[in-house]
Structure formats: C-alpha cells, structure tokens
Amino acid sequence: MEYFIELFFSGLTRGSIYALIALGYTMVYGIIGLINFAHGEIYMIGAFTSFVVATVLSIYGFPLLSIIVLAGLAAAVWSASYGYTIEKIAYRPLRQAPRLSALISAIGMSIFLQNYVLLAQSSDFQPFPELIPDFDFMEPYAHFVGSSDVVILFTTALAMAGLTLLIKFSRMGKAMRATAQDRTMAMLVGIDVNRVISLTFVIGSALAAIGGMLIASHIGQINFFIGFIAGIKAFTAAVLGGIGSIPGAVLGGFVLGLTESFATGYVSSDYEDVFAFSLLVLILIFKPAGLLGREEAEKV
Amino acid sequence: MSRPVLQVDKLSMEFGGIRAMCELDLEVHKGQIVALIGPNGAGKTTFFNCVTGIYRPTGGNVFLNPPNGAKPIRLNGLKPNQVTEKGMARTFQNIRLFQKMTVLENVMIGRHCRTSSYIFGAVFRTRSTLREERETVEKSHLILQKVGLANAVNELAENLPYGAQRRLEIARALATEPFLLLLDEPAAGMNPQETQELDELINRIRDEGHSILLIEHDMKLVMSLSDKIYVVDYGRKIAEGSPREVSSDPAVIKAYLGEDIDA
Incomplete structure (x- = not known):
C-alpha cells in the first residue's frame, strides 16, 4: 500500500509538470489553432535561466527562499519574452497562411532553439542545484513523498487556480475567450486581437518556465534536449484531455503522469512510454476529441 | 448643416476582377436612421465590411466625424478594433455572439x-481594477435592461431564443459606446411581433442620440424607421431619398421587380 502511495505521489508530481506545460499548448491552440512545437524549448530555456540565476545567486550567498523566488521570476520573465518574440517573428506573419505553414515554422523554431542552447551550453548534462530543501515537518512522510513533490504540487495547483480565475473573470481573460471563439467578431467589439494573442504566449511561456525550474531541481540535471521529450509528453497530455480545453490539459497531465508512474512501478521503467502512448491511442479511438474536448460539428 | 457623422466618398471594392462596389457615396447625419437597401448580392454587406475595416477598400474614403466636434477621423486602413474604438459598432446578418459565454x-x-485593466490589476485586485469591474457590470446591466434582456443575464448566449439573440447583438454593440451603429439585417428571421419590438428598440436607441445605418430587407420596417434610404444594385447606387421618394423611383422598382409589369 505504501508503495502504491509513493507511486501515486510521484505520478502526481510528474503529472502536474506535464499539466503546466500542456496549458501553454492548449491555450495557444485554443486561440489561434496552432500546435506550438517550440513550447517544449521554452520550458527548457526556463530551466536554464533558473539554473544560471540560481547558481549566481548562491555564489553570492543569498538565502534559499530568495533564490527560489528570484530564479523562478527570472525564468518566467525570460521565457515569456522568448514566447512573445517567437509569436511575433515566427507565427504572426503566417496568421493568414495555411495552418501547415505555421506548424512548420513552429518545428523550425523548436530545432533552432535546441541548437542555440546546444551551442551556448554544450550537450553535457549540467548538475542543477537542489533548490528545495527537505522540510522537517515532512519527515514522517518522507519515505513515500518528498518535500520537492509537495512544493511542485502546491505551486502548480496555485498557478492553475490563478490561471482559471484570470480567464474566467478578468477583463483580459474574457477577451481571450472571445478571441478564441470568433476572432473577427472580437476585433469588431474593440479587442486588440494581436495583444491578446501575445498575452496568451506570455502566460503559457511563464508557466512552462516555472515547470522547467521545478522539475530541473527535482531531477537534478538539465541539458538542451529536455524540452523535446517534455514537450512531446505535455502535448500528449493536452490531446488526451482535449486540446483547446484548459481543465482538459490539467486532467490529461495528471492521467498521463499517474499512468507513467504506475507503469514504471508495477511493470518496468522500460514500459513507461509504452503505457503512456497506448493510453493516448485508446482514448483517441474511443473519444477522439479527448477526455474533456467538445466534438464540434463541422460548420458548412 | 453640420458635418455628417459618417461620410463615405466614392468607396470601391474589387475582389480580383470583380467589382463588388463601385464609387459609392453615402452620408449619415447625427440622430438619423439611414437604410441601405438593395437586392441580394448588391454589395450591402461588402459596404459594411469596408467601412468597419474587415476589408480594405480598393478606392475611396471613409470619414467619421465625432458628434462632439472633434476632428474628422479617416477610417481607411484602420483595423476593426480601432474603428470600434473611434465610435462605430456593428452587428451581423448571421448572428455572431460569443455562444459559450453568458449574456x-x-x-x-x-x-x-472602454476599459483598461490588465493582468497586474487582475492579479493584485487593485482598487482601480475593482472599480472598473464594478462599473462594467453596472453599465452592462443597464444596457441589458434597455434591450429587454435583464432577466436572462446568466443564460448562455446560445440558449437564448432567436429574437433575443438579435437583441443581445445590439446590446453588445451598444456596450462599445458608439455614436454610430451599423445594423446588418436586424430583423432577418424575426416574426411580426419581434419585428415590432425591434422597431421600437431602434427608435429608442436613436432617441438616445445614436445615429444608425441599417441594412434591411423588411420593407415595412425600413419605410417606418428610415429618415433616408439609399438603394444599391450591382454595387452601384441607383437611388437615394426619403422613403416616399425611393418607393416611387422607377429605377428601384425595376431593380426589385424587373421591367414593365404590364398585364
């Protein structure tokens, strides 16, 4: 039973990171119908930014809490500026072009960013400092759930709740939903659609960066390629939950994380991906729009 | 006479080799209800799309003269959201509400x-954001009262009956605080009772100081509402004048009914 709980928590941790990244995929897809394949790289850049900032700050002897906050903030801002710029130079000029063109532009952006970090940081794995200490009050539970799992779960829950409230109630959130539903009409009621789309990229990128920092500290090493695998997994999570749906991305992330964790624990870690993607195939066969996706009738 | 709130000079629109609209002139004066009529495919909606910035017209000019006496604004080349910001709002022939949102x-x-709060204000609940949100809700309720939807505020737009959806479109347009309202076939698909209510609503909106330009096929409504009517066919203006003048114009009769109706 304890083994089960341990696997359960490790699955939740994994799942919440997938969910954080999947939110970026699903928000962008919802609003401009594009799979932003460079999103995984944004996450990787977030991890690297926090790595650099955390290393520098720890050299100067900053207290741990301020390192976490500052590194997270720096990663979020830096990745957000990448997201903003990518949208502006790689996707906006192709807004009226066929979808495939923008998709290829996204793949190109992803490859470019990977290689750019490869050149700047070499292909070696860099040891990532452990940012989250073992809390004393976690001591009795430490054999099945680590302190960093708790921090990750808590942070992602907070981020998701904040995002949901923002989209549901704020002025910009309404503008985002309106733009997603009918872009022309949104413009006609006075919404600056370009600004809304930029904001979507900025928010998605910031969330991915925070995910990048948390998981890098959890696993303890990073290199230029981590964004690719994480991106594919998060994309799977978004599709699993129903791409375009925000609660779907969260649900998809957790389902995927738990599946992987149990598959690793009860079968073999070699089968982690087999189970994850078999699940995806099964769900797409029986529910093509994903768990929470709406099947839309084709408009004629 | 003061400058018209909307002044369109020789507006033309070509799609490839097809001239959908040819040197159309049109004026709407303050407090007027002006109708744009014509057979199907005459270019009426194209005209709306050019004026509101959805299409980029291939020739001519569109000027907006705010009734408060500010400088004339040239609309050519502005984006739809900028046009709306300048004070002109529109509705659509086929309803385009945000279906998955509430009324x-x-x-x-x-x-x-008309509001400005951004992410920072929304996250930190600043005083100005809270005040702005409160004002937005209050003003929205007032507008909904005006169009008779006060008891449906929390319904999803897609669940409203047809006539109410049309009125919600008008309410949404009014919320942008326009001085000029463009209505594209507001009575399409309405029953006589709903049309009658719409007639009253449009009059009420005009009485509040808005100017209105409408496209409409329901001639009874057009004749009862309009101060002035423009008739277009094949992208050209074939007549303009008061309802009485237009309805007896031979060119108009020809466009609608064909040549000679000798028995």
Missing part, C-alpha cells in the same frame, strides 16, 4: 475597449 459576459466584452 452578461457578451455585453461586458463590448466594454473591453
């Missing part, structure tokens, strides 16, 4: 360009 939210969206 209240649809109207609140209309106030987007």
